[in-house]
Amino acid sequence: MLIIIIFVHLSTNINLYINYNIMKKKVTFNSIMKFAIAFLVVMMSISVLASNNSKNEFPDNKKDLNSSEWQLYQENTGVQIYYKSVECNDEQNGIHQQYIVLKFVNTTYINLKLAWNTHLWIDGKCRTCKDTFGEYDFELYLKGGESIEGNCNSSKELAFFSKFLNYTDKSELTNFELAEFFVSPQ
Numbered sequence: 001m002l003i004i005i006i007f008v009h010l011s012t013n014i015n016l017y018i019n020y021n022i023m024k025k026k027v028t029f030n031s032i033m034k035f036a037i038a039f040l041v042v043m044m045s046i047s048v049l050a051s052n053n054s055k056n057e058f059p060d061n062k063k064d065l066n067s068s069e070w071q072l073y074q075e076n077t078g079v080q081i082y083y084k085s086v087e088c089n090d091e092q093n094g095i096h097q098q099y100i101v102l103k104f105v106n107t108t109y110i111n112l113k114l115a116w117n118t119h120l121w122i123d124g125k126c127r128t129c130k131d132t133f134g135e136y137d138f139e140l141y142l143k144g145g146e147s148i149e150g151n152c153n154s155s156k157e158l159a160f161f162s163k164f165l166n167y168t169d170k171s172e173l174t175n176f177e178l179a180e181f182f183v184s185p186q
Contacts, residue, residue, distance in 0.1 A: 065162060065173060070103060077183040078108035079142070083176075085162060088152035096165040100176060101150035102158050106142035111186040114140045120160060121175040129179075141186055 063083070064071060070082040082103040089096045106112050118136040120128045128136045138157035142148065150158030163172030 063175060065100060065175070066098075073102075073178070074181075075107075076181055078106060078110075079112060079114060079183050080105040080107060081178065082149075086152060086159075087165065089165075094166070098162040098165055099150075099152055099159045100162050100173065101152075101154065103147065103149035104140060104142060105147045106145060109144040111144055112142050113184050113186045114138075114142065114182070115184075116178045116181040118156070118160065119177040119179050120173060121177075122171050122173060124174050 063073070066085055068085055070084050073081040073083050075081070082105070083100055084103075085098050086101050087096065088099050104114065116138055117131070118128060118138065119126050120136070131137070136156070140148070140157060148158070152159065160176070161173065164170045
């Protein structure tokens with residue numbers, strides 16, 4: 001949106017400058033080229049700034065995705081969020097996986113509604129940041145003082161795949177983020 005506003009503003013100023021100079025008969029090829037080059041430099045600078053703020057970039061908050069102890073992810077408006085890794089094995093089928101499970105703790109006495117988007121980085125690239133179908137948008141309701149935690153059989157809002165433990169050549173989770181996290185009274 002900002003880029004469009006700047007583009008319209010610059011286009012209007014260039015048009016006014018050229019029209020004014022045409023009326024005054026001062027327009028030259030060099031003056032048009034100077035404005036065109038300045039316009040391109042400004043647009044490229046805006047483009048570089050916009051690409052540097054991409055949601056596909058790796059977030060700054062590094063996590064220990066192999067810890068089997070609860071780690072505080074964040075505390076937000078009366079809610080504590082923890083994560084840890086757990087082994088989820090299916091011995092009969094020879095499947096050995098690691099999952100990240102979440103724990104949400106309502107530290108208030110009121111019922112809360114939580115809402116967020118889960119962003120998952122696989123091999124350093126966010127694979128769910130541009131989810132347009134809402135597959136990784138979640139809601140959770142917690143009563144006052146209630147705590148809920150995930151396990152190997154939990155749905156996607158409480159647990160997500162991290163890696164295979166018996167394969168080293170497969171993709172794996174390198175980070176996660178609970179983005180656009182909102183807490184509201186229920």
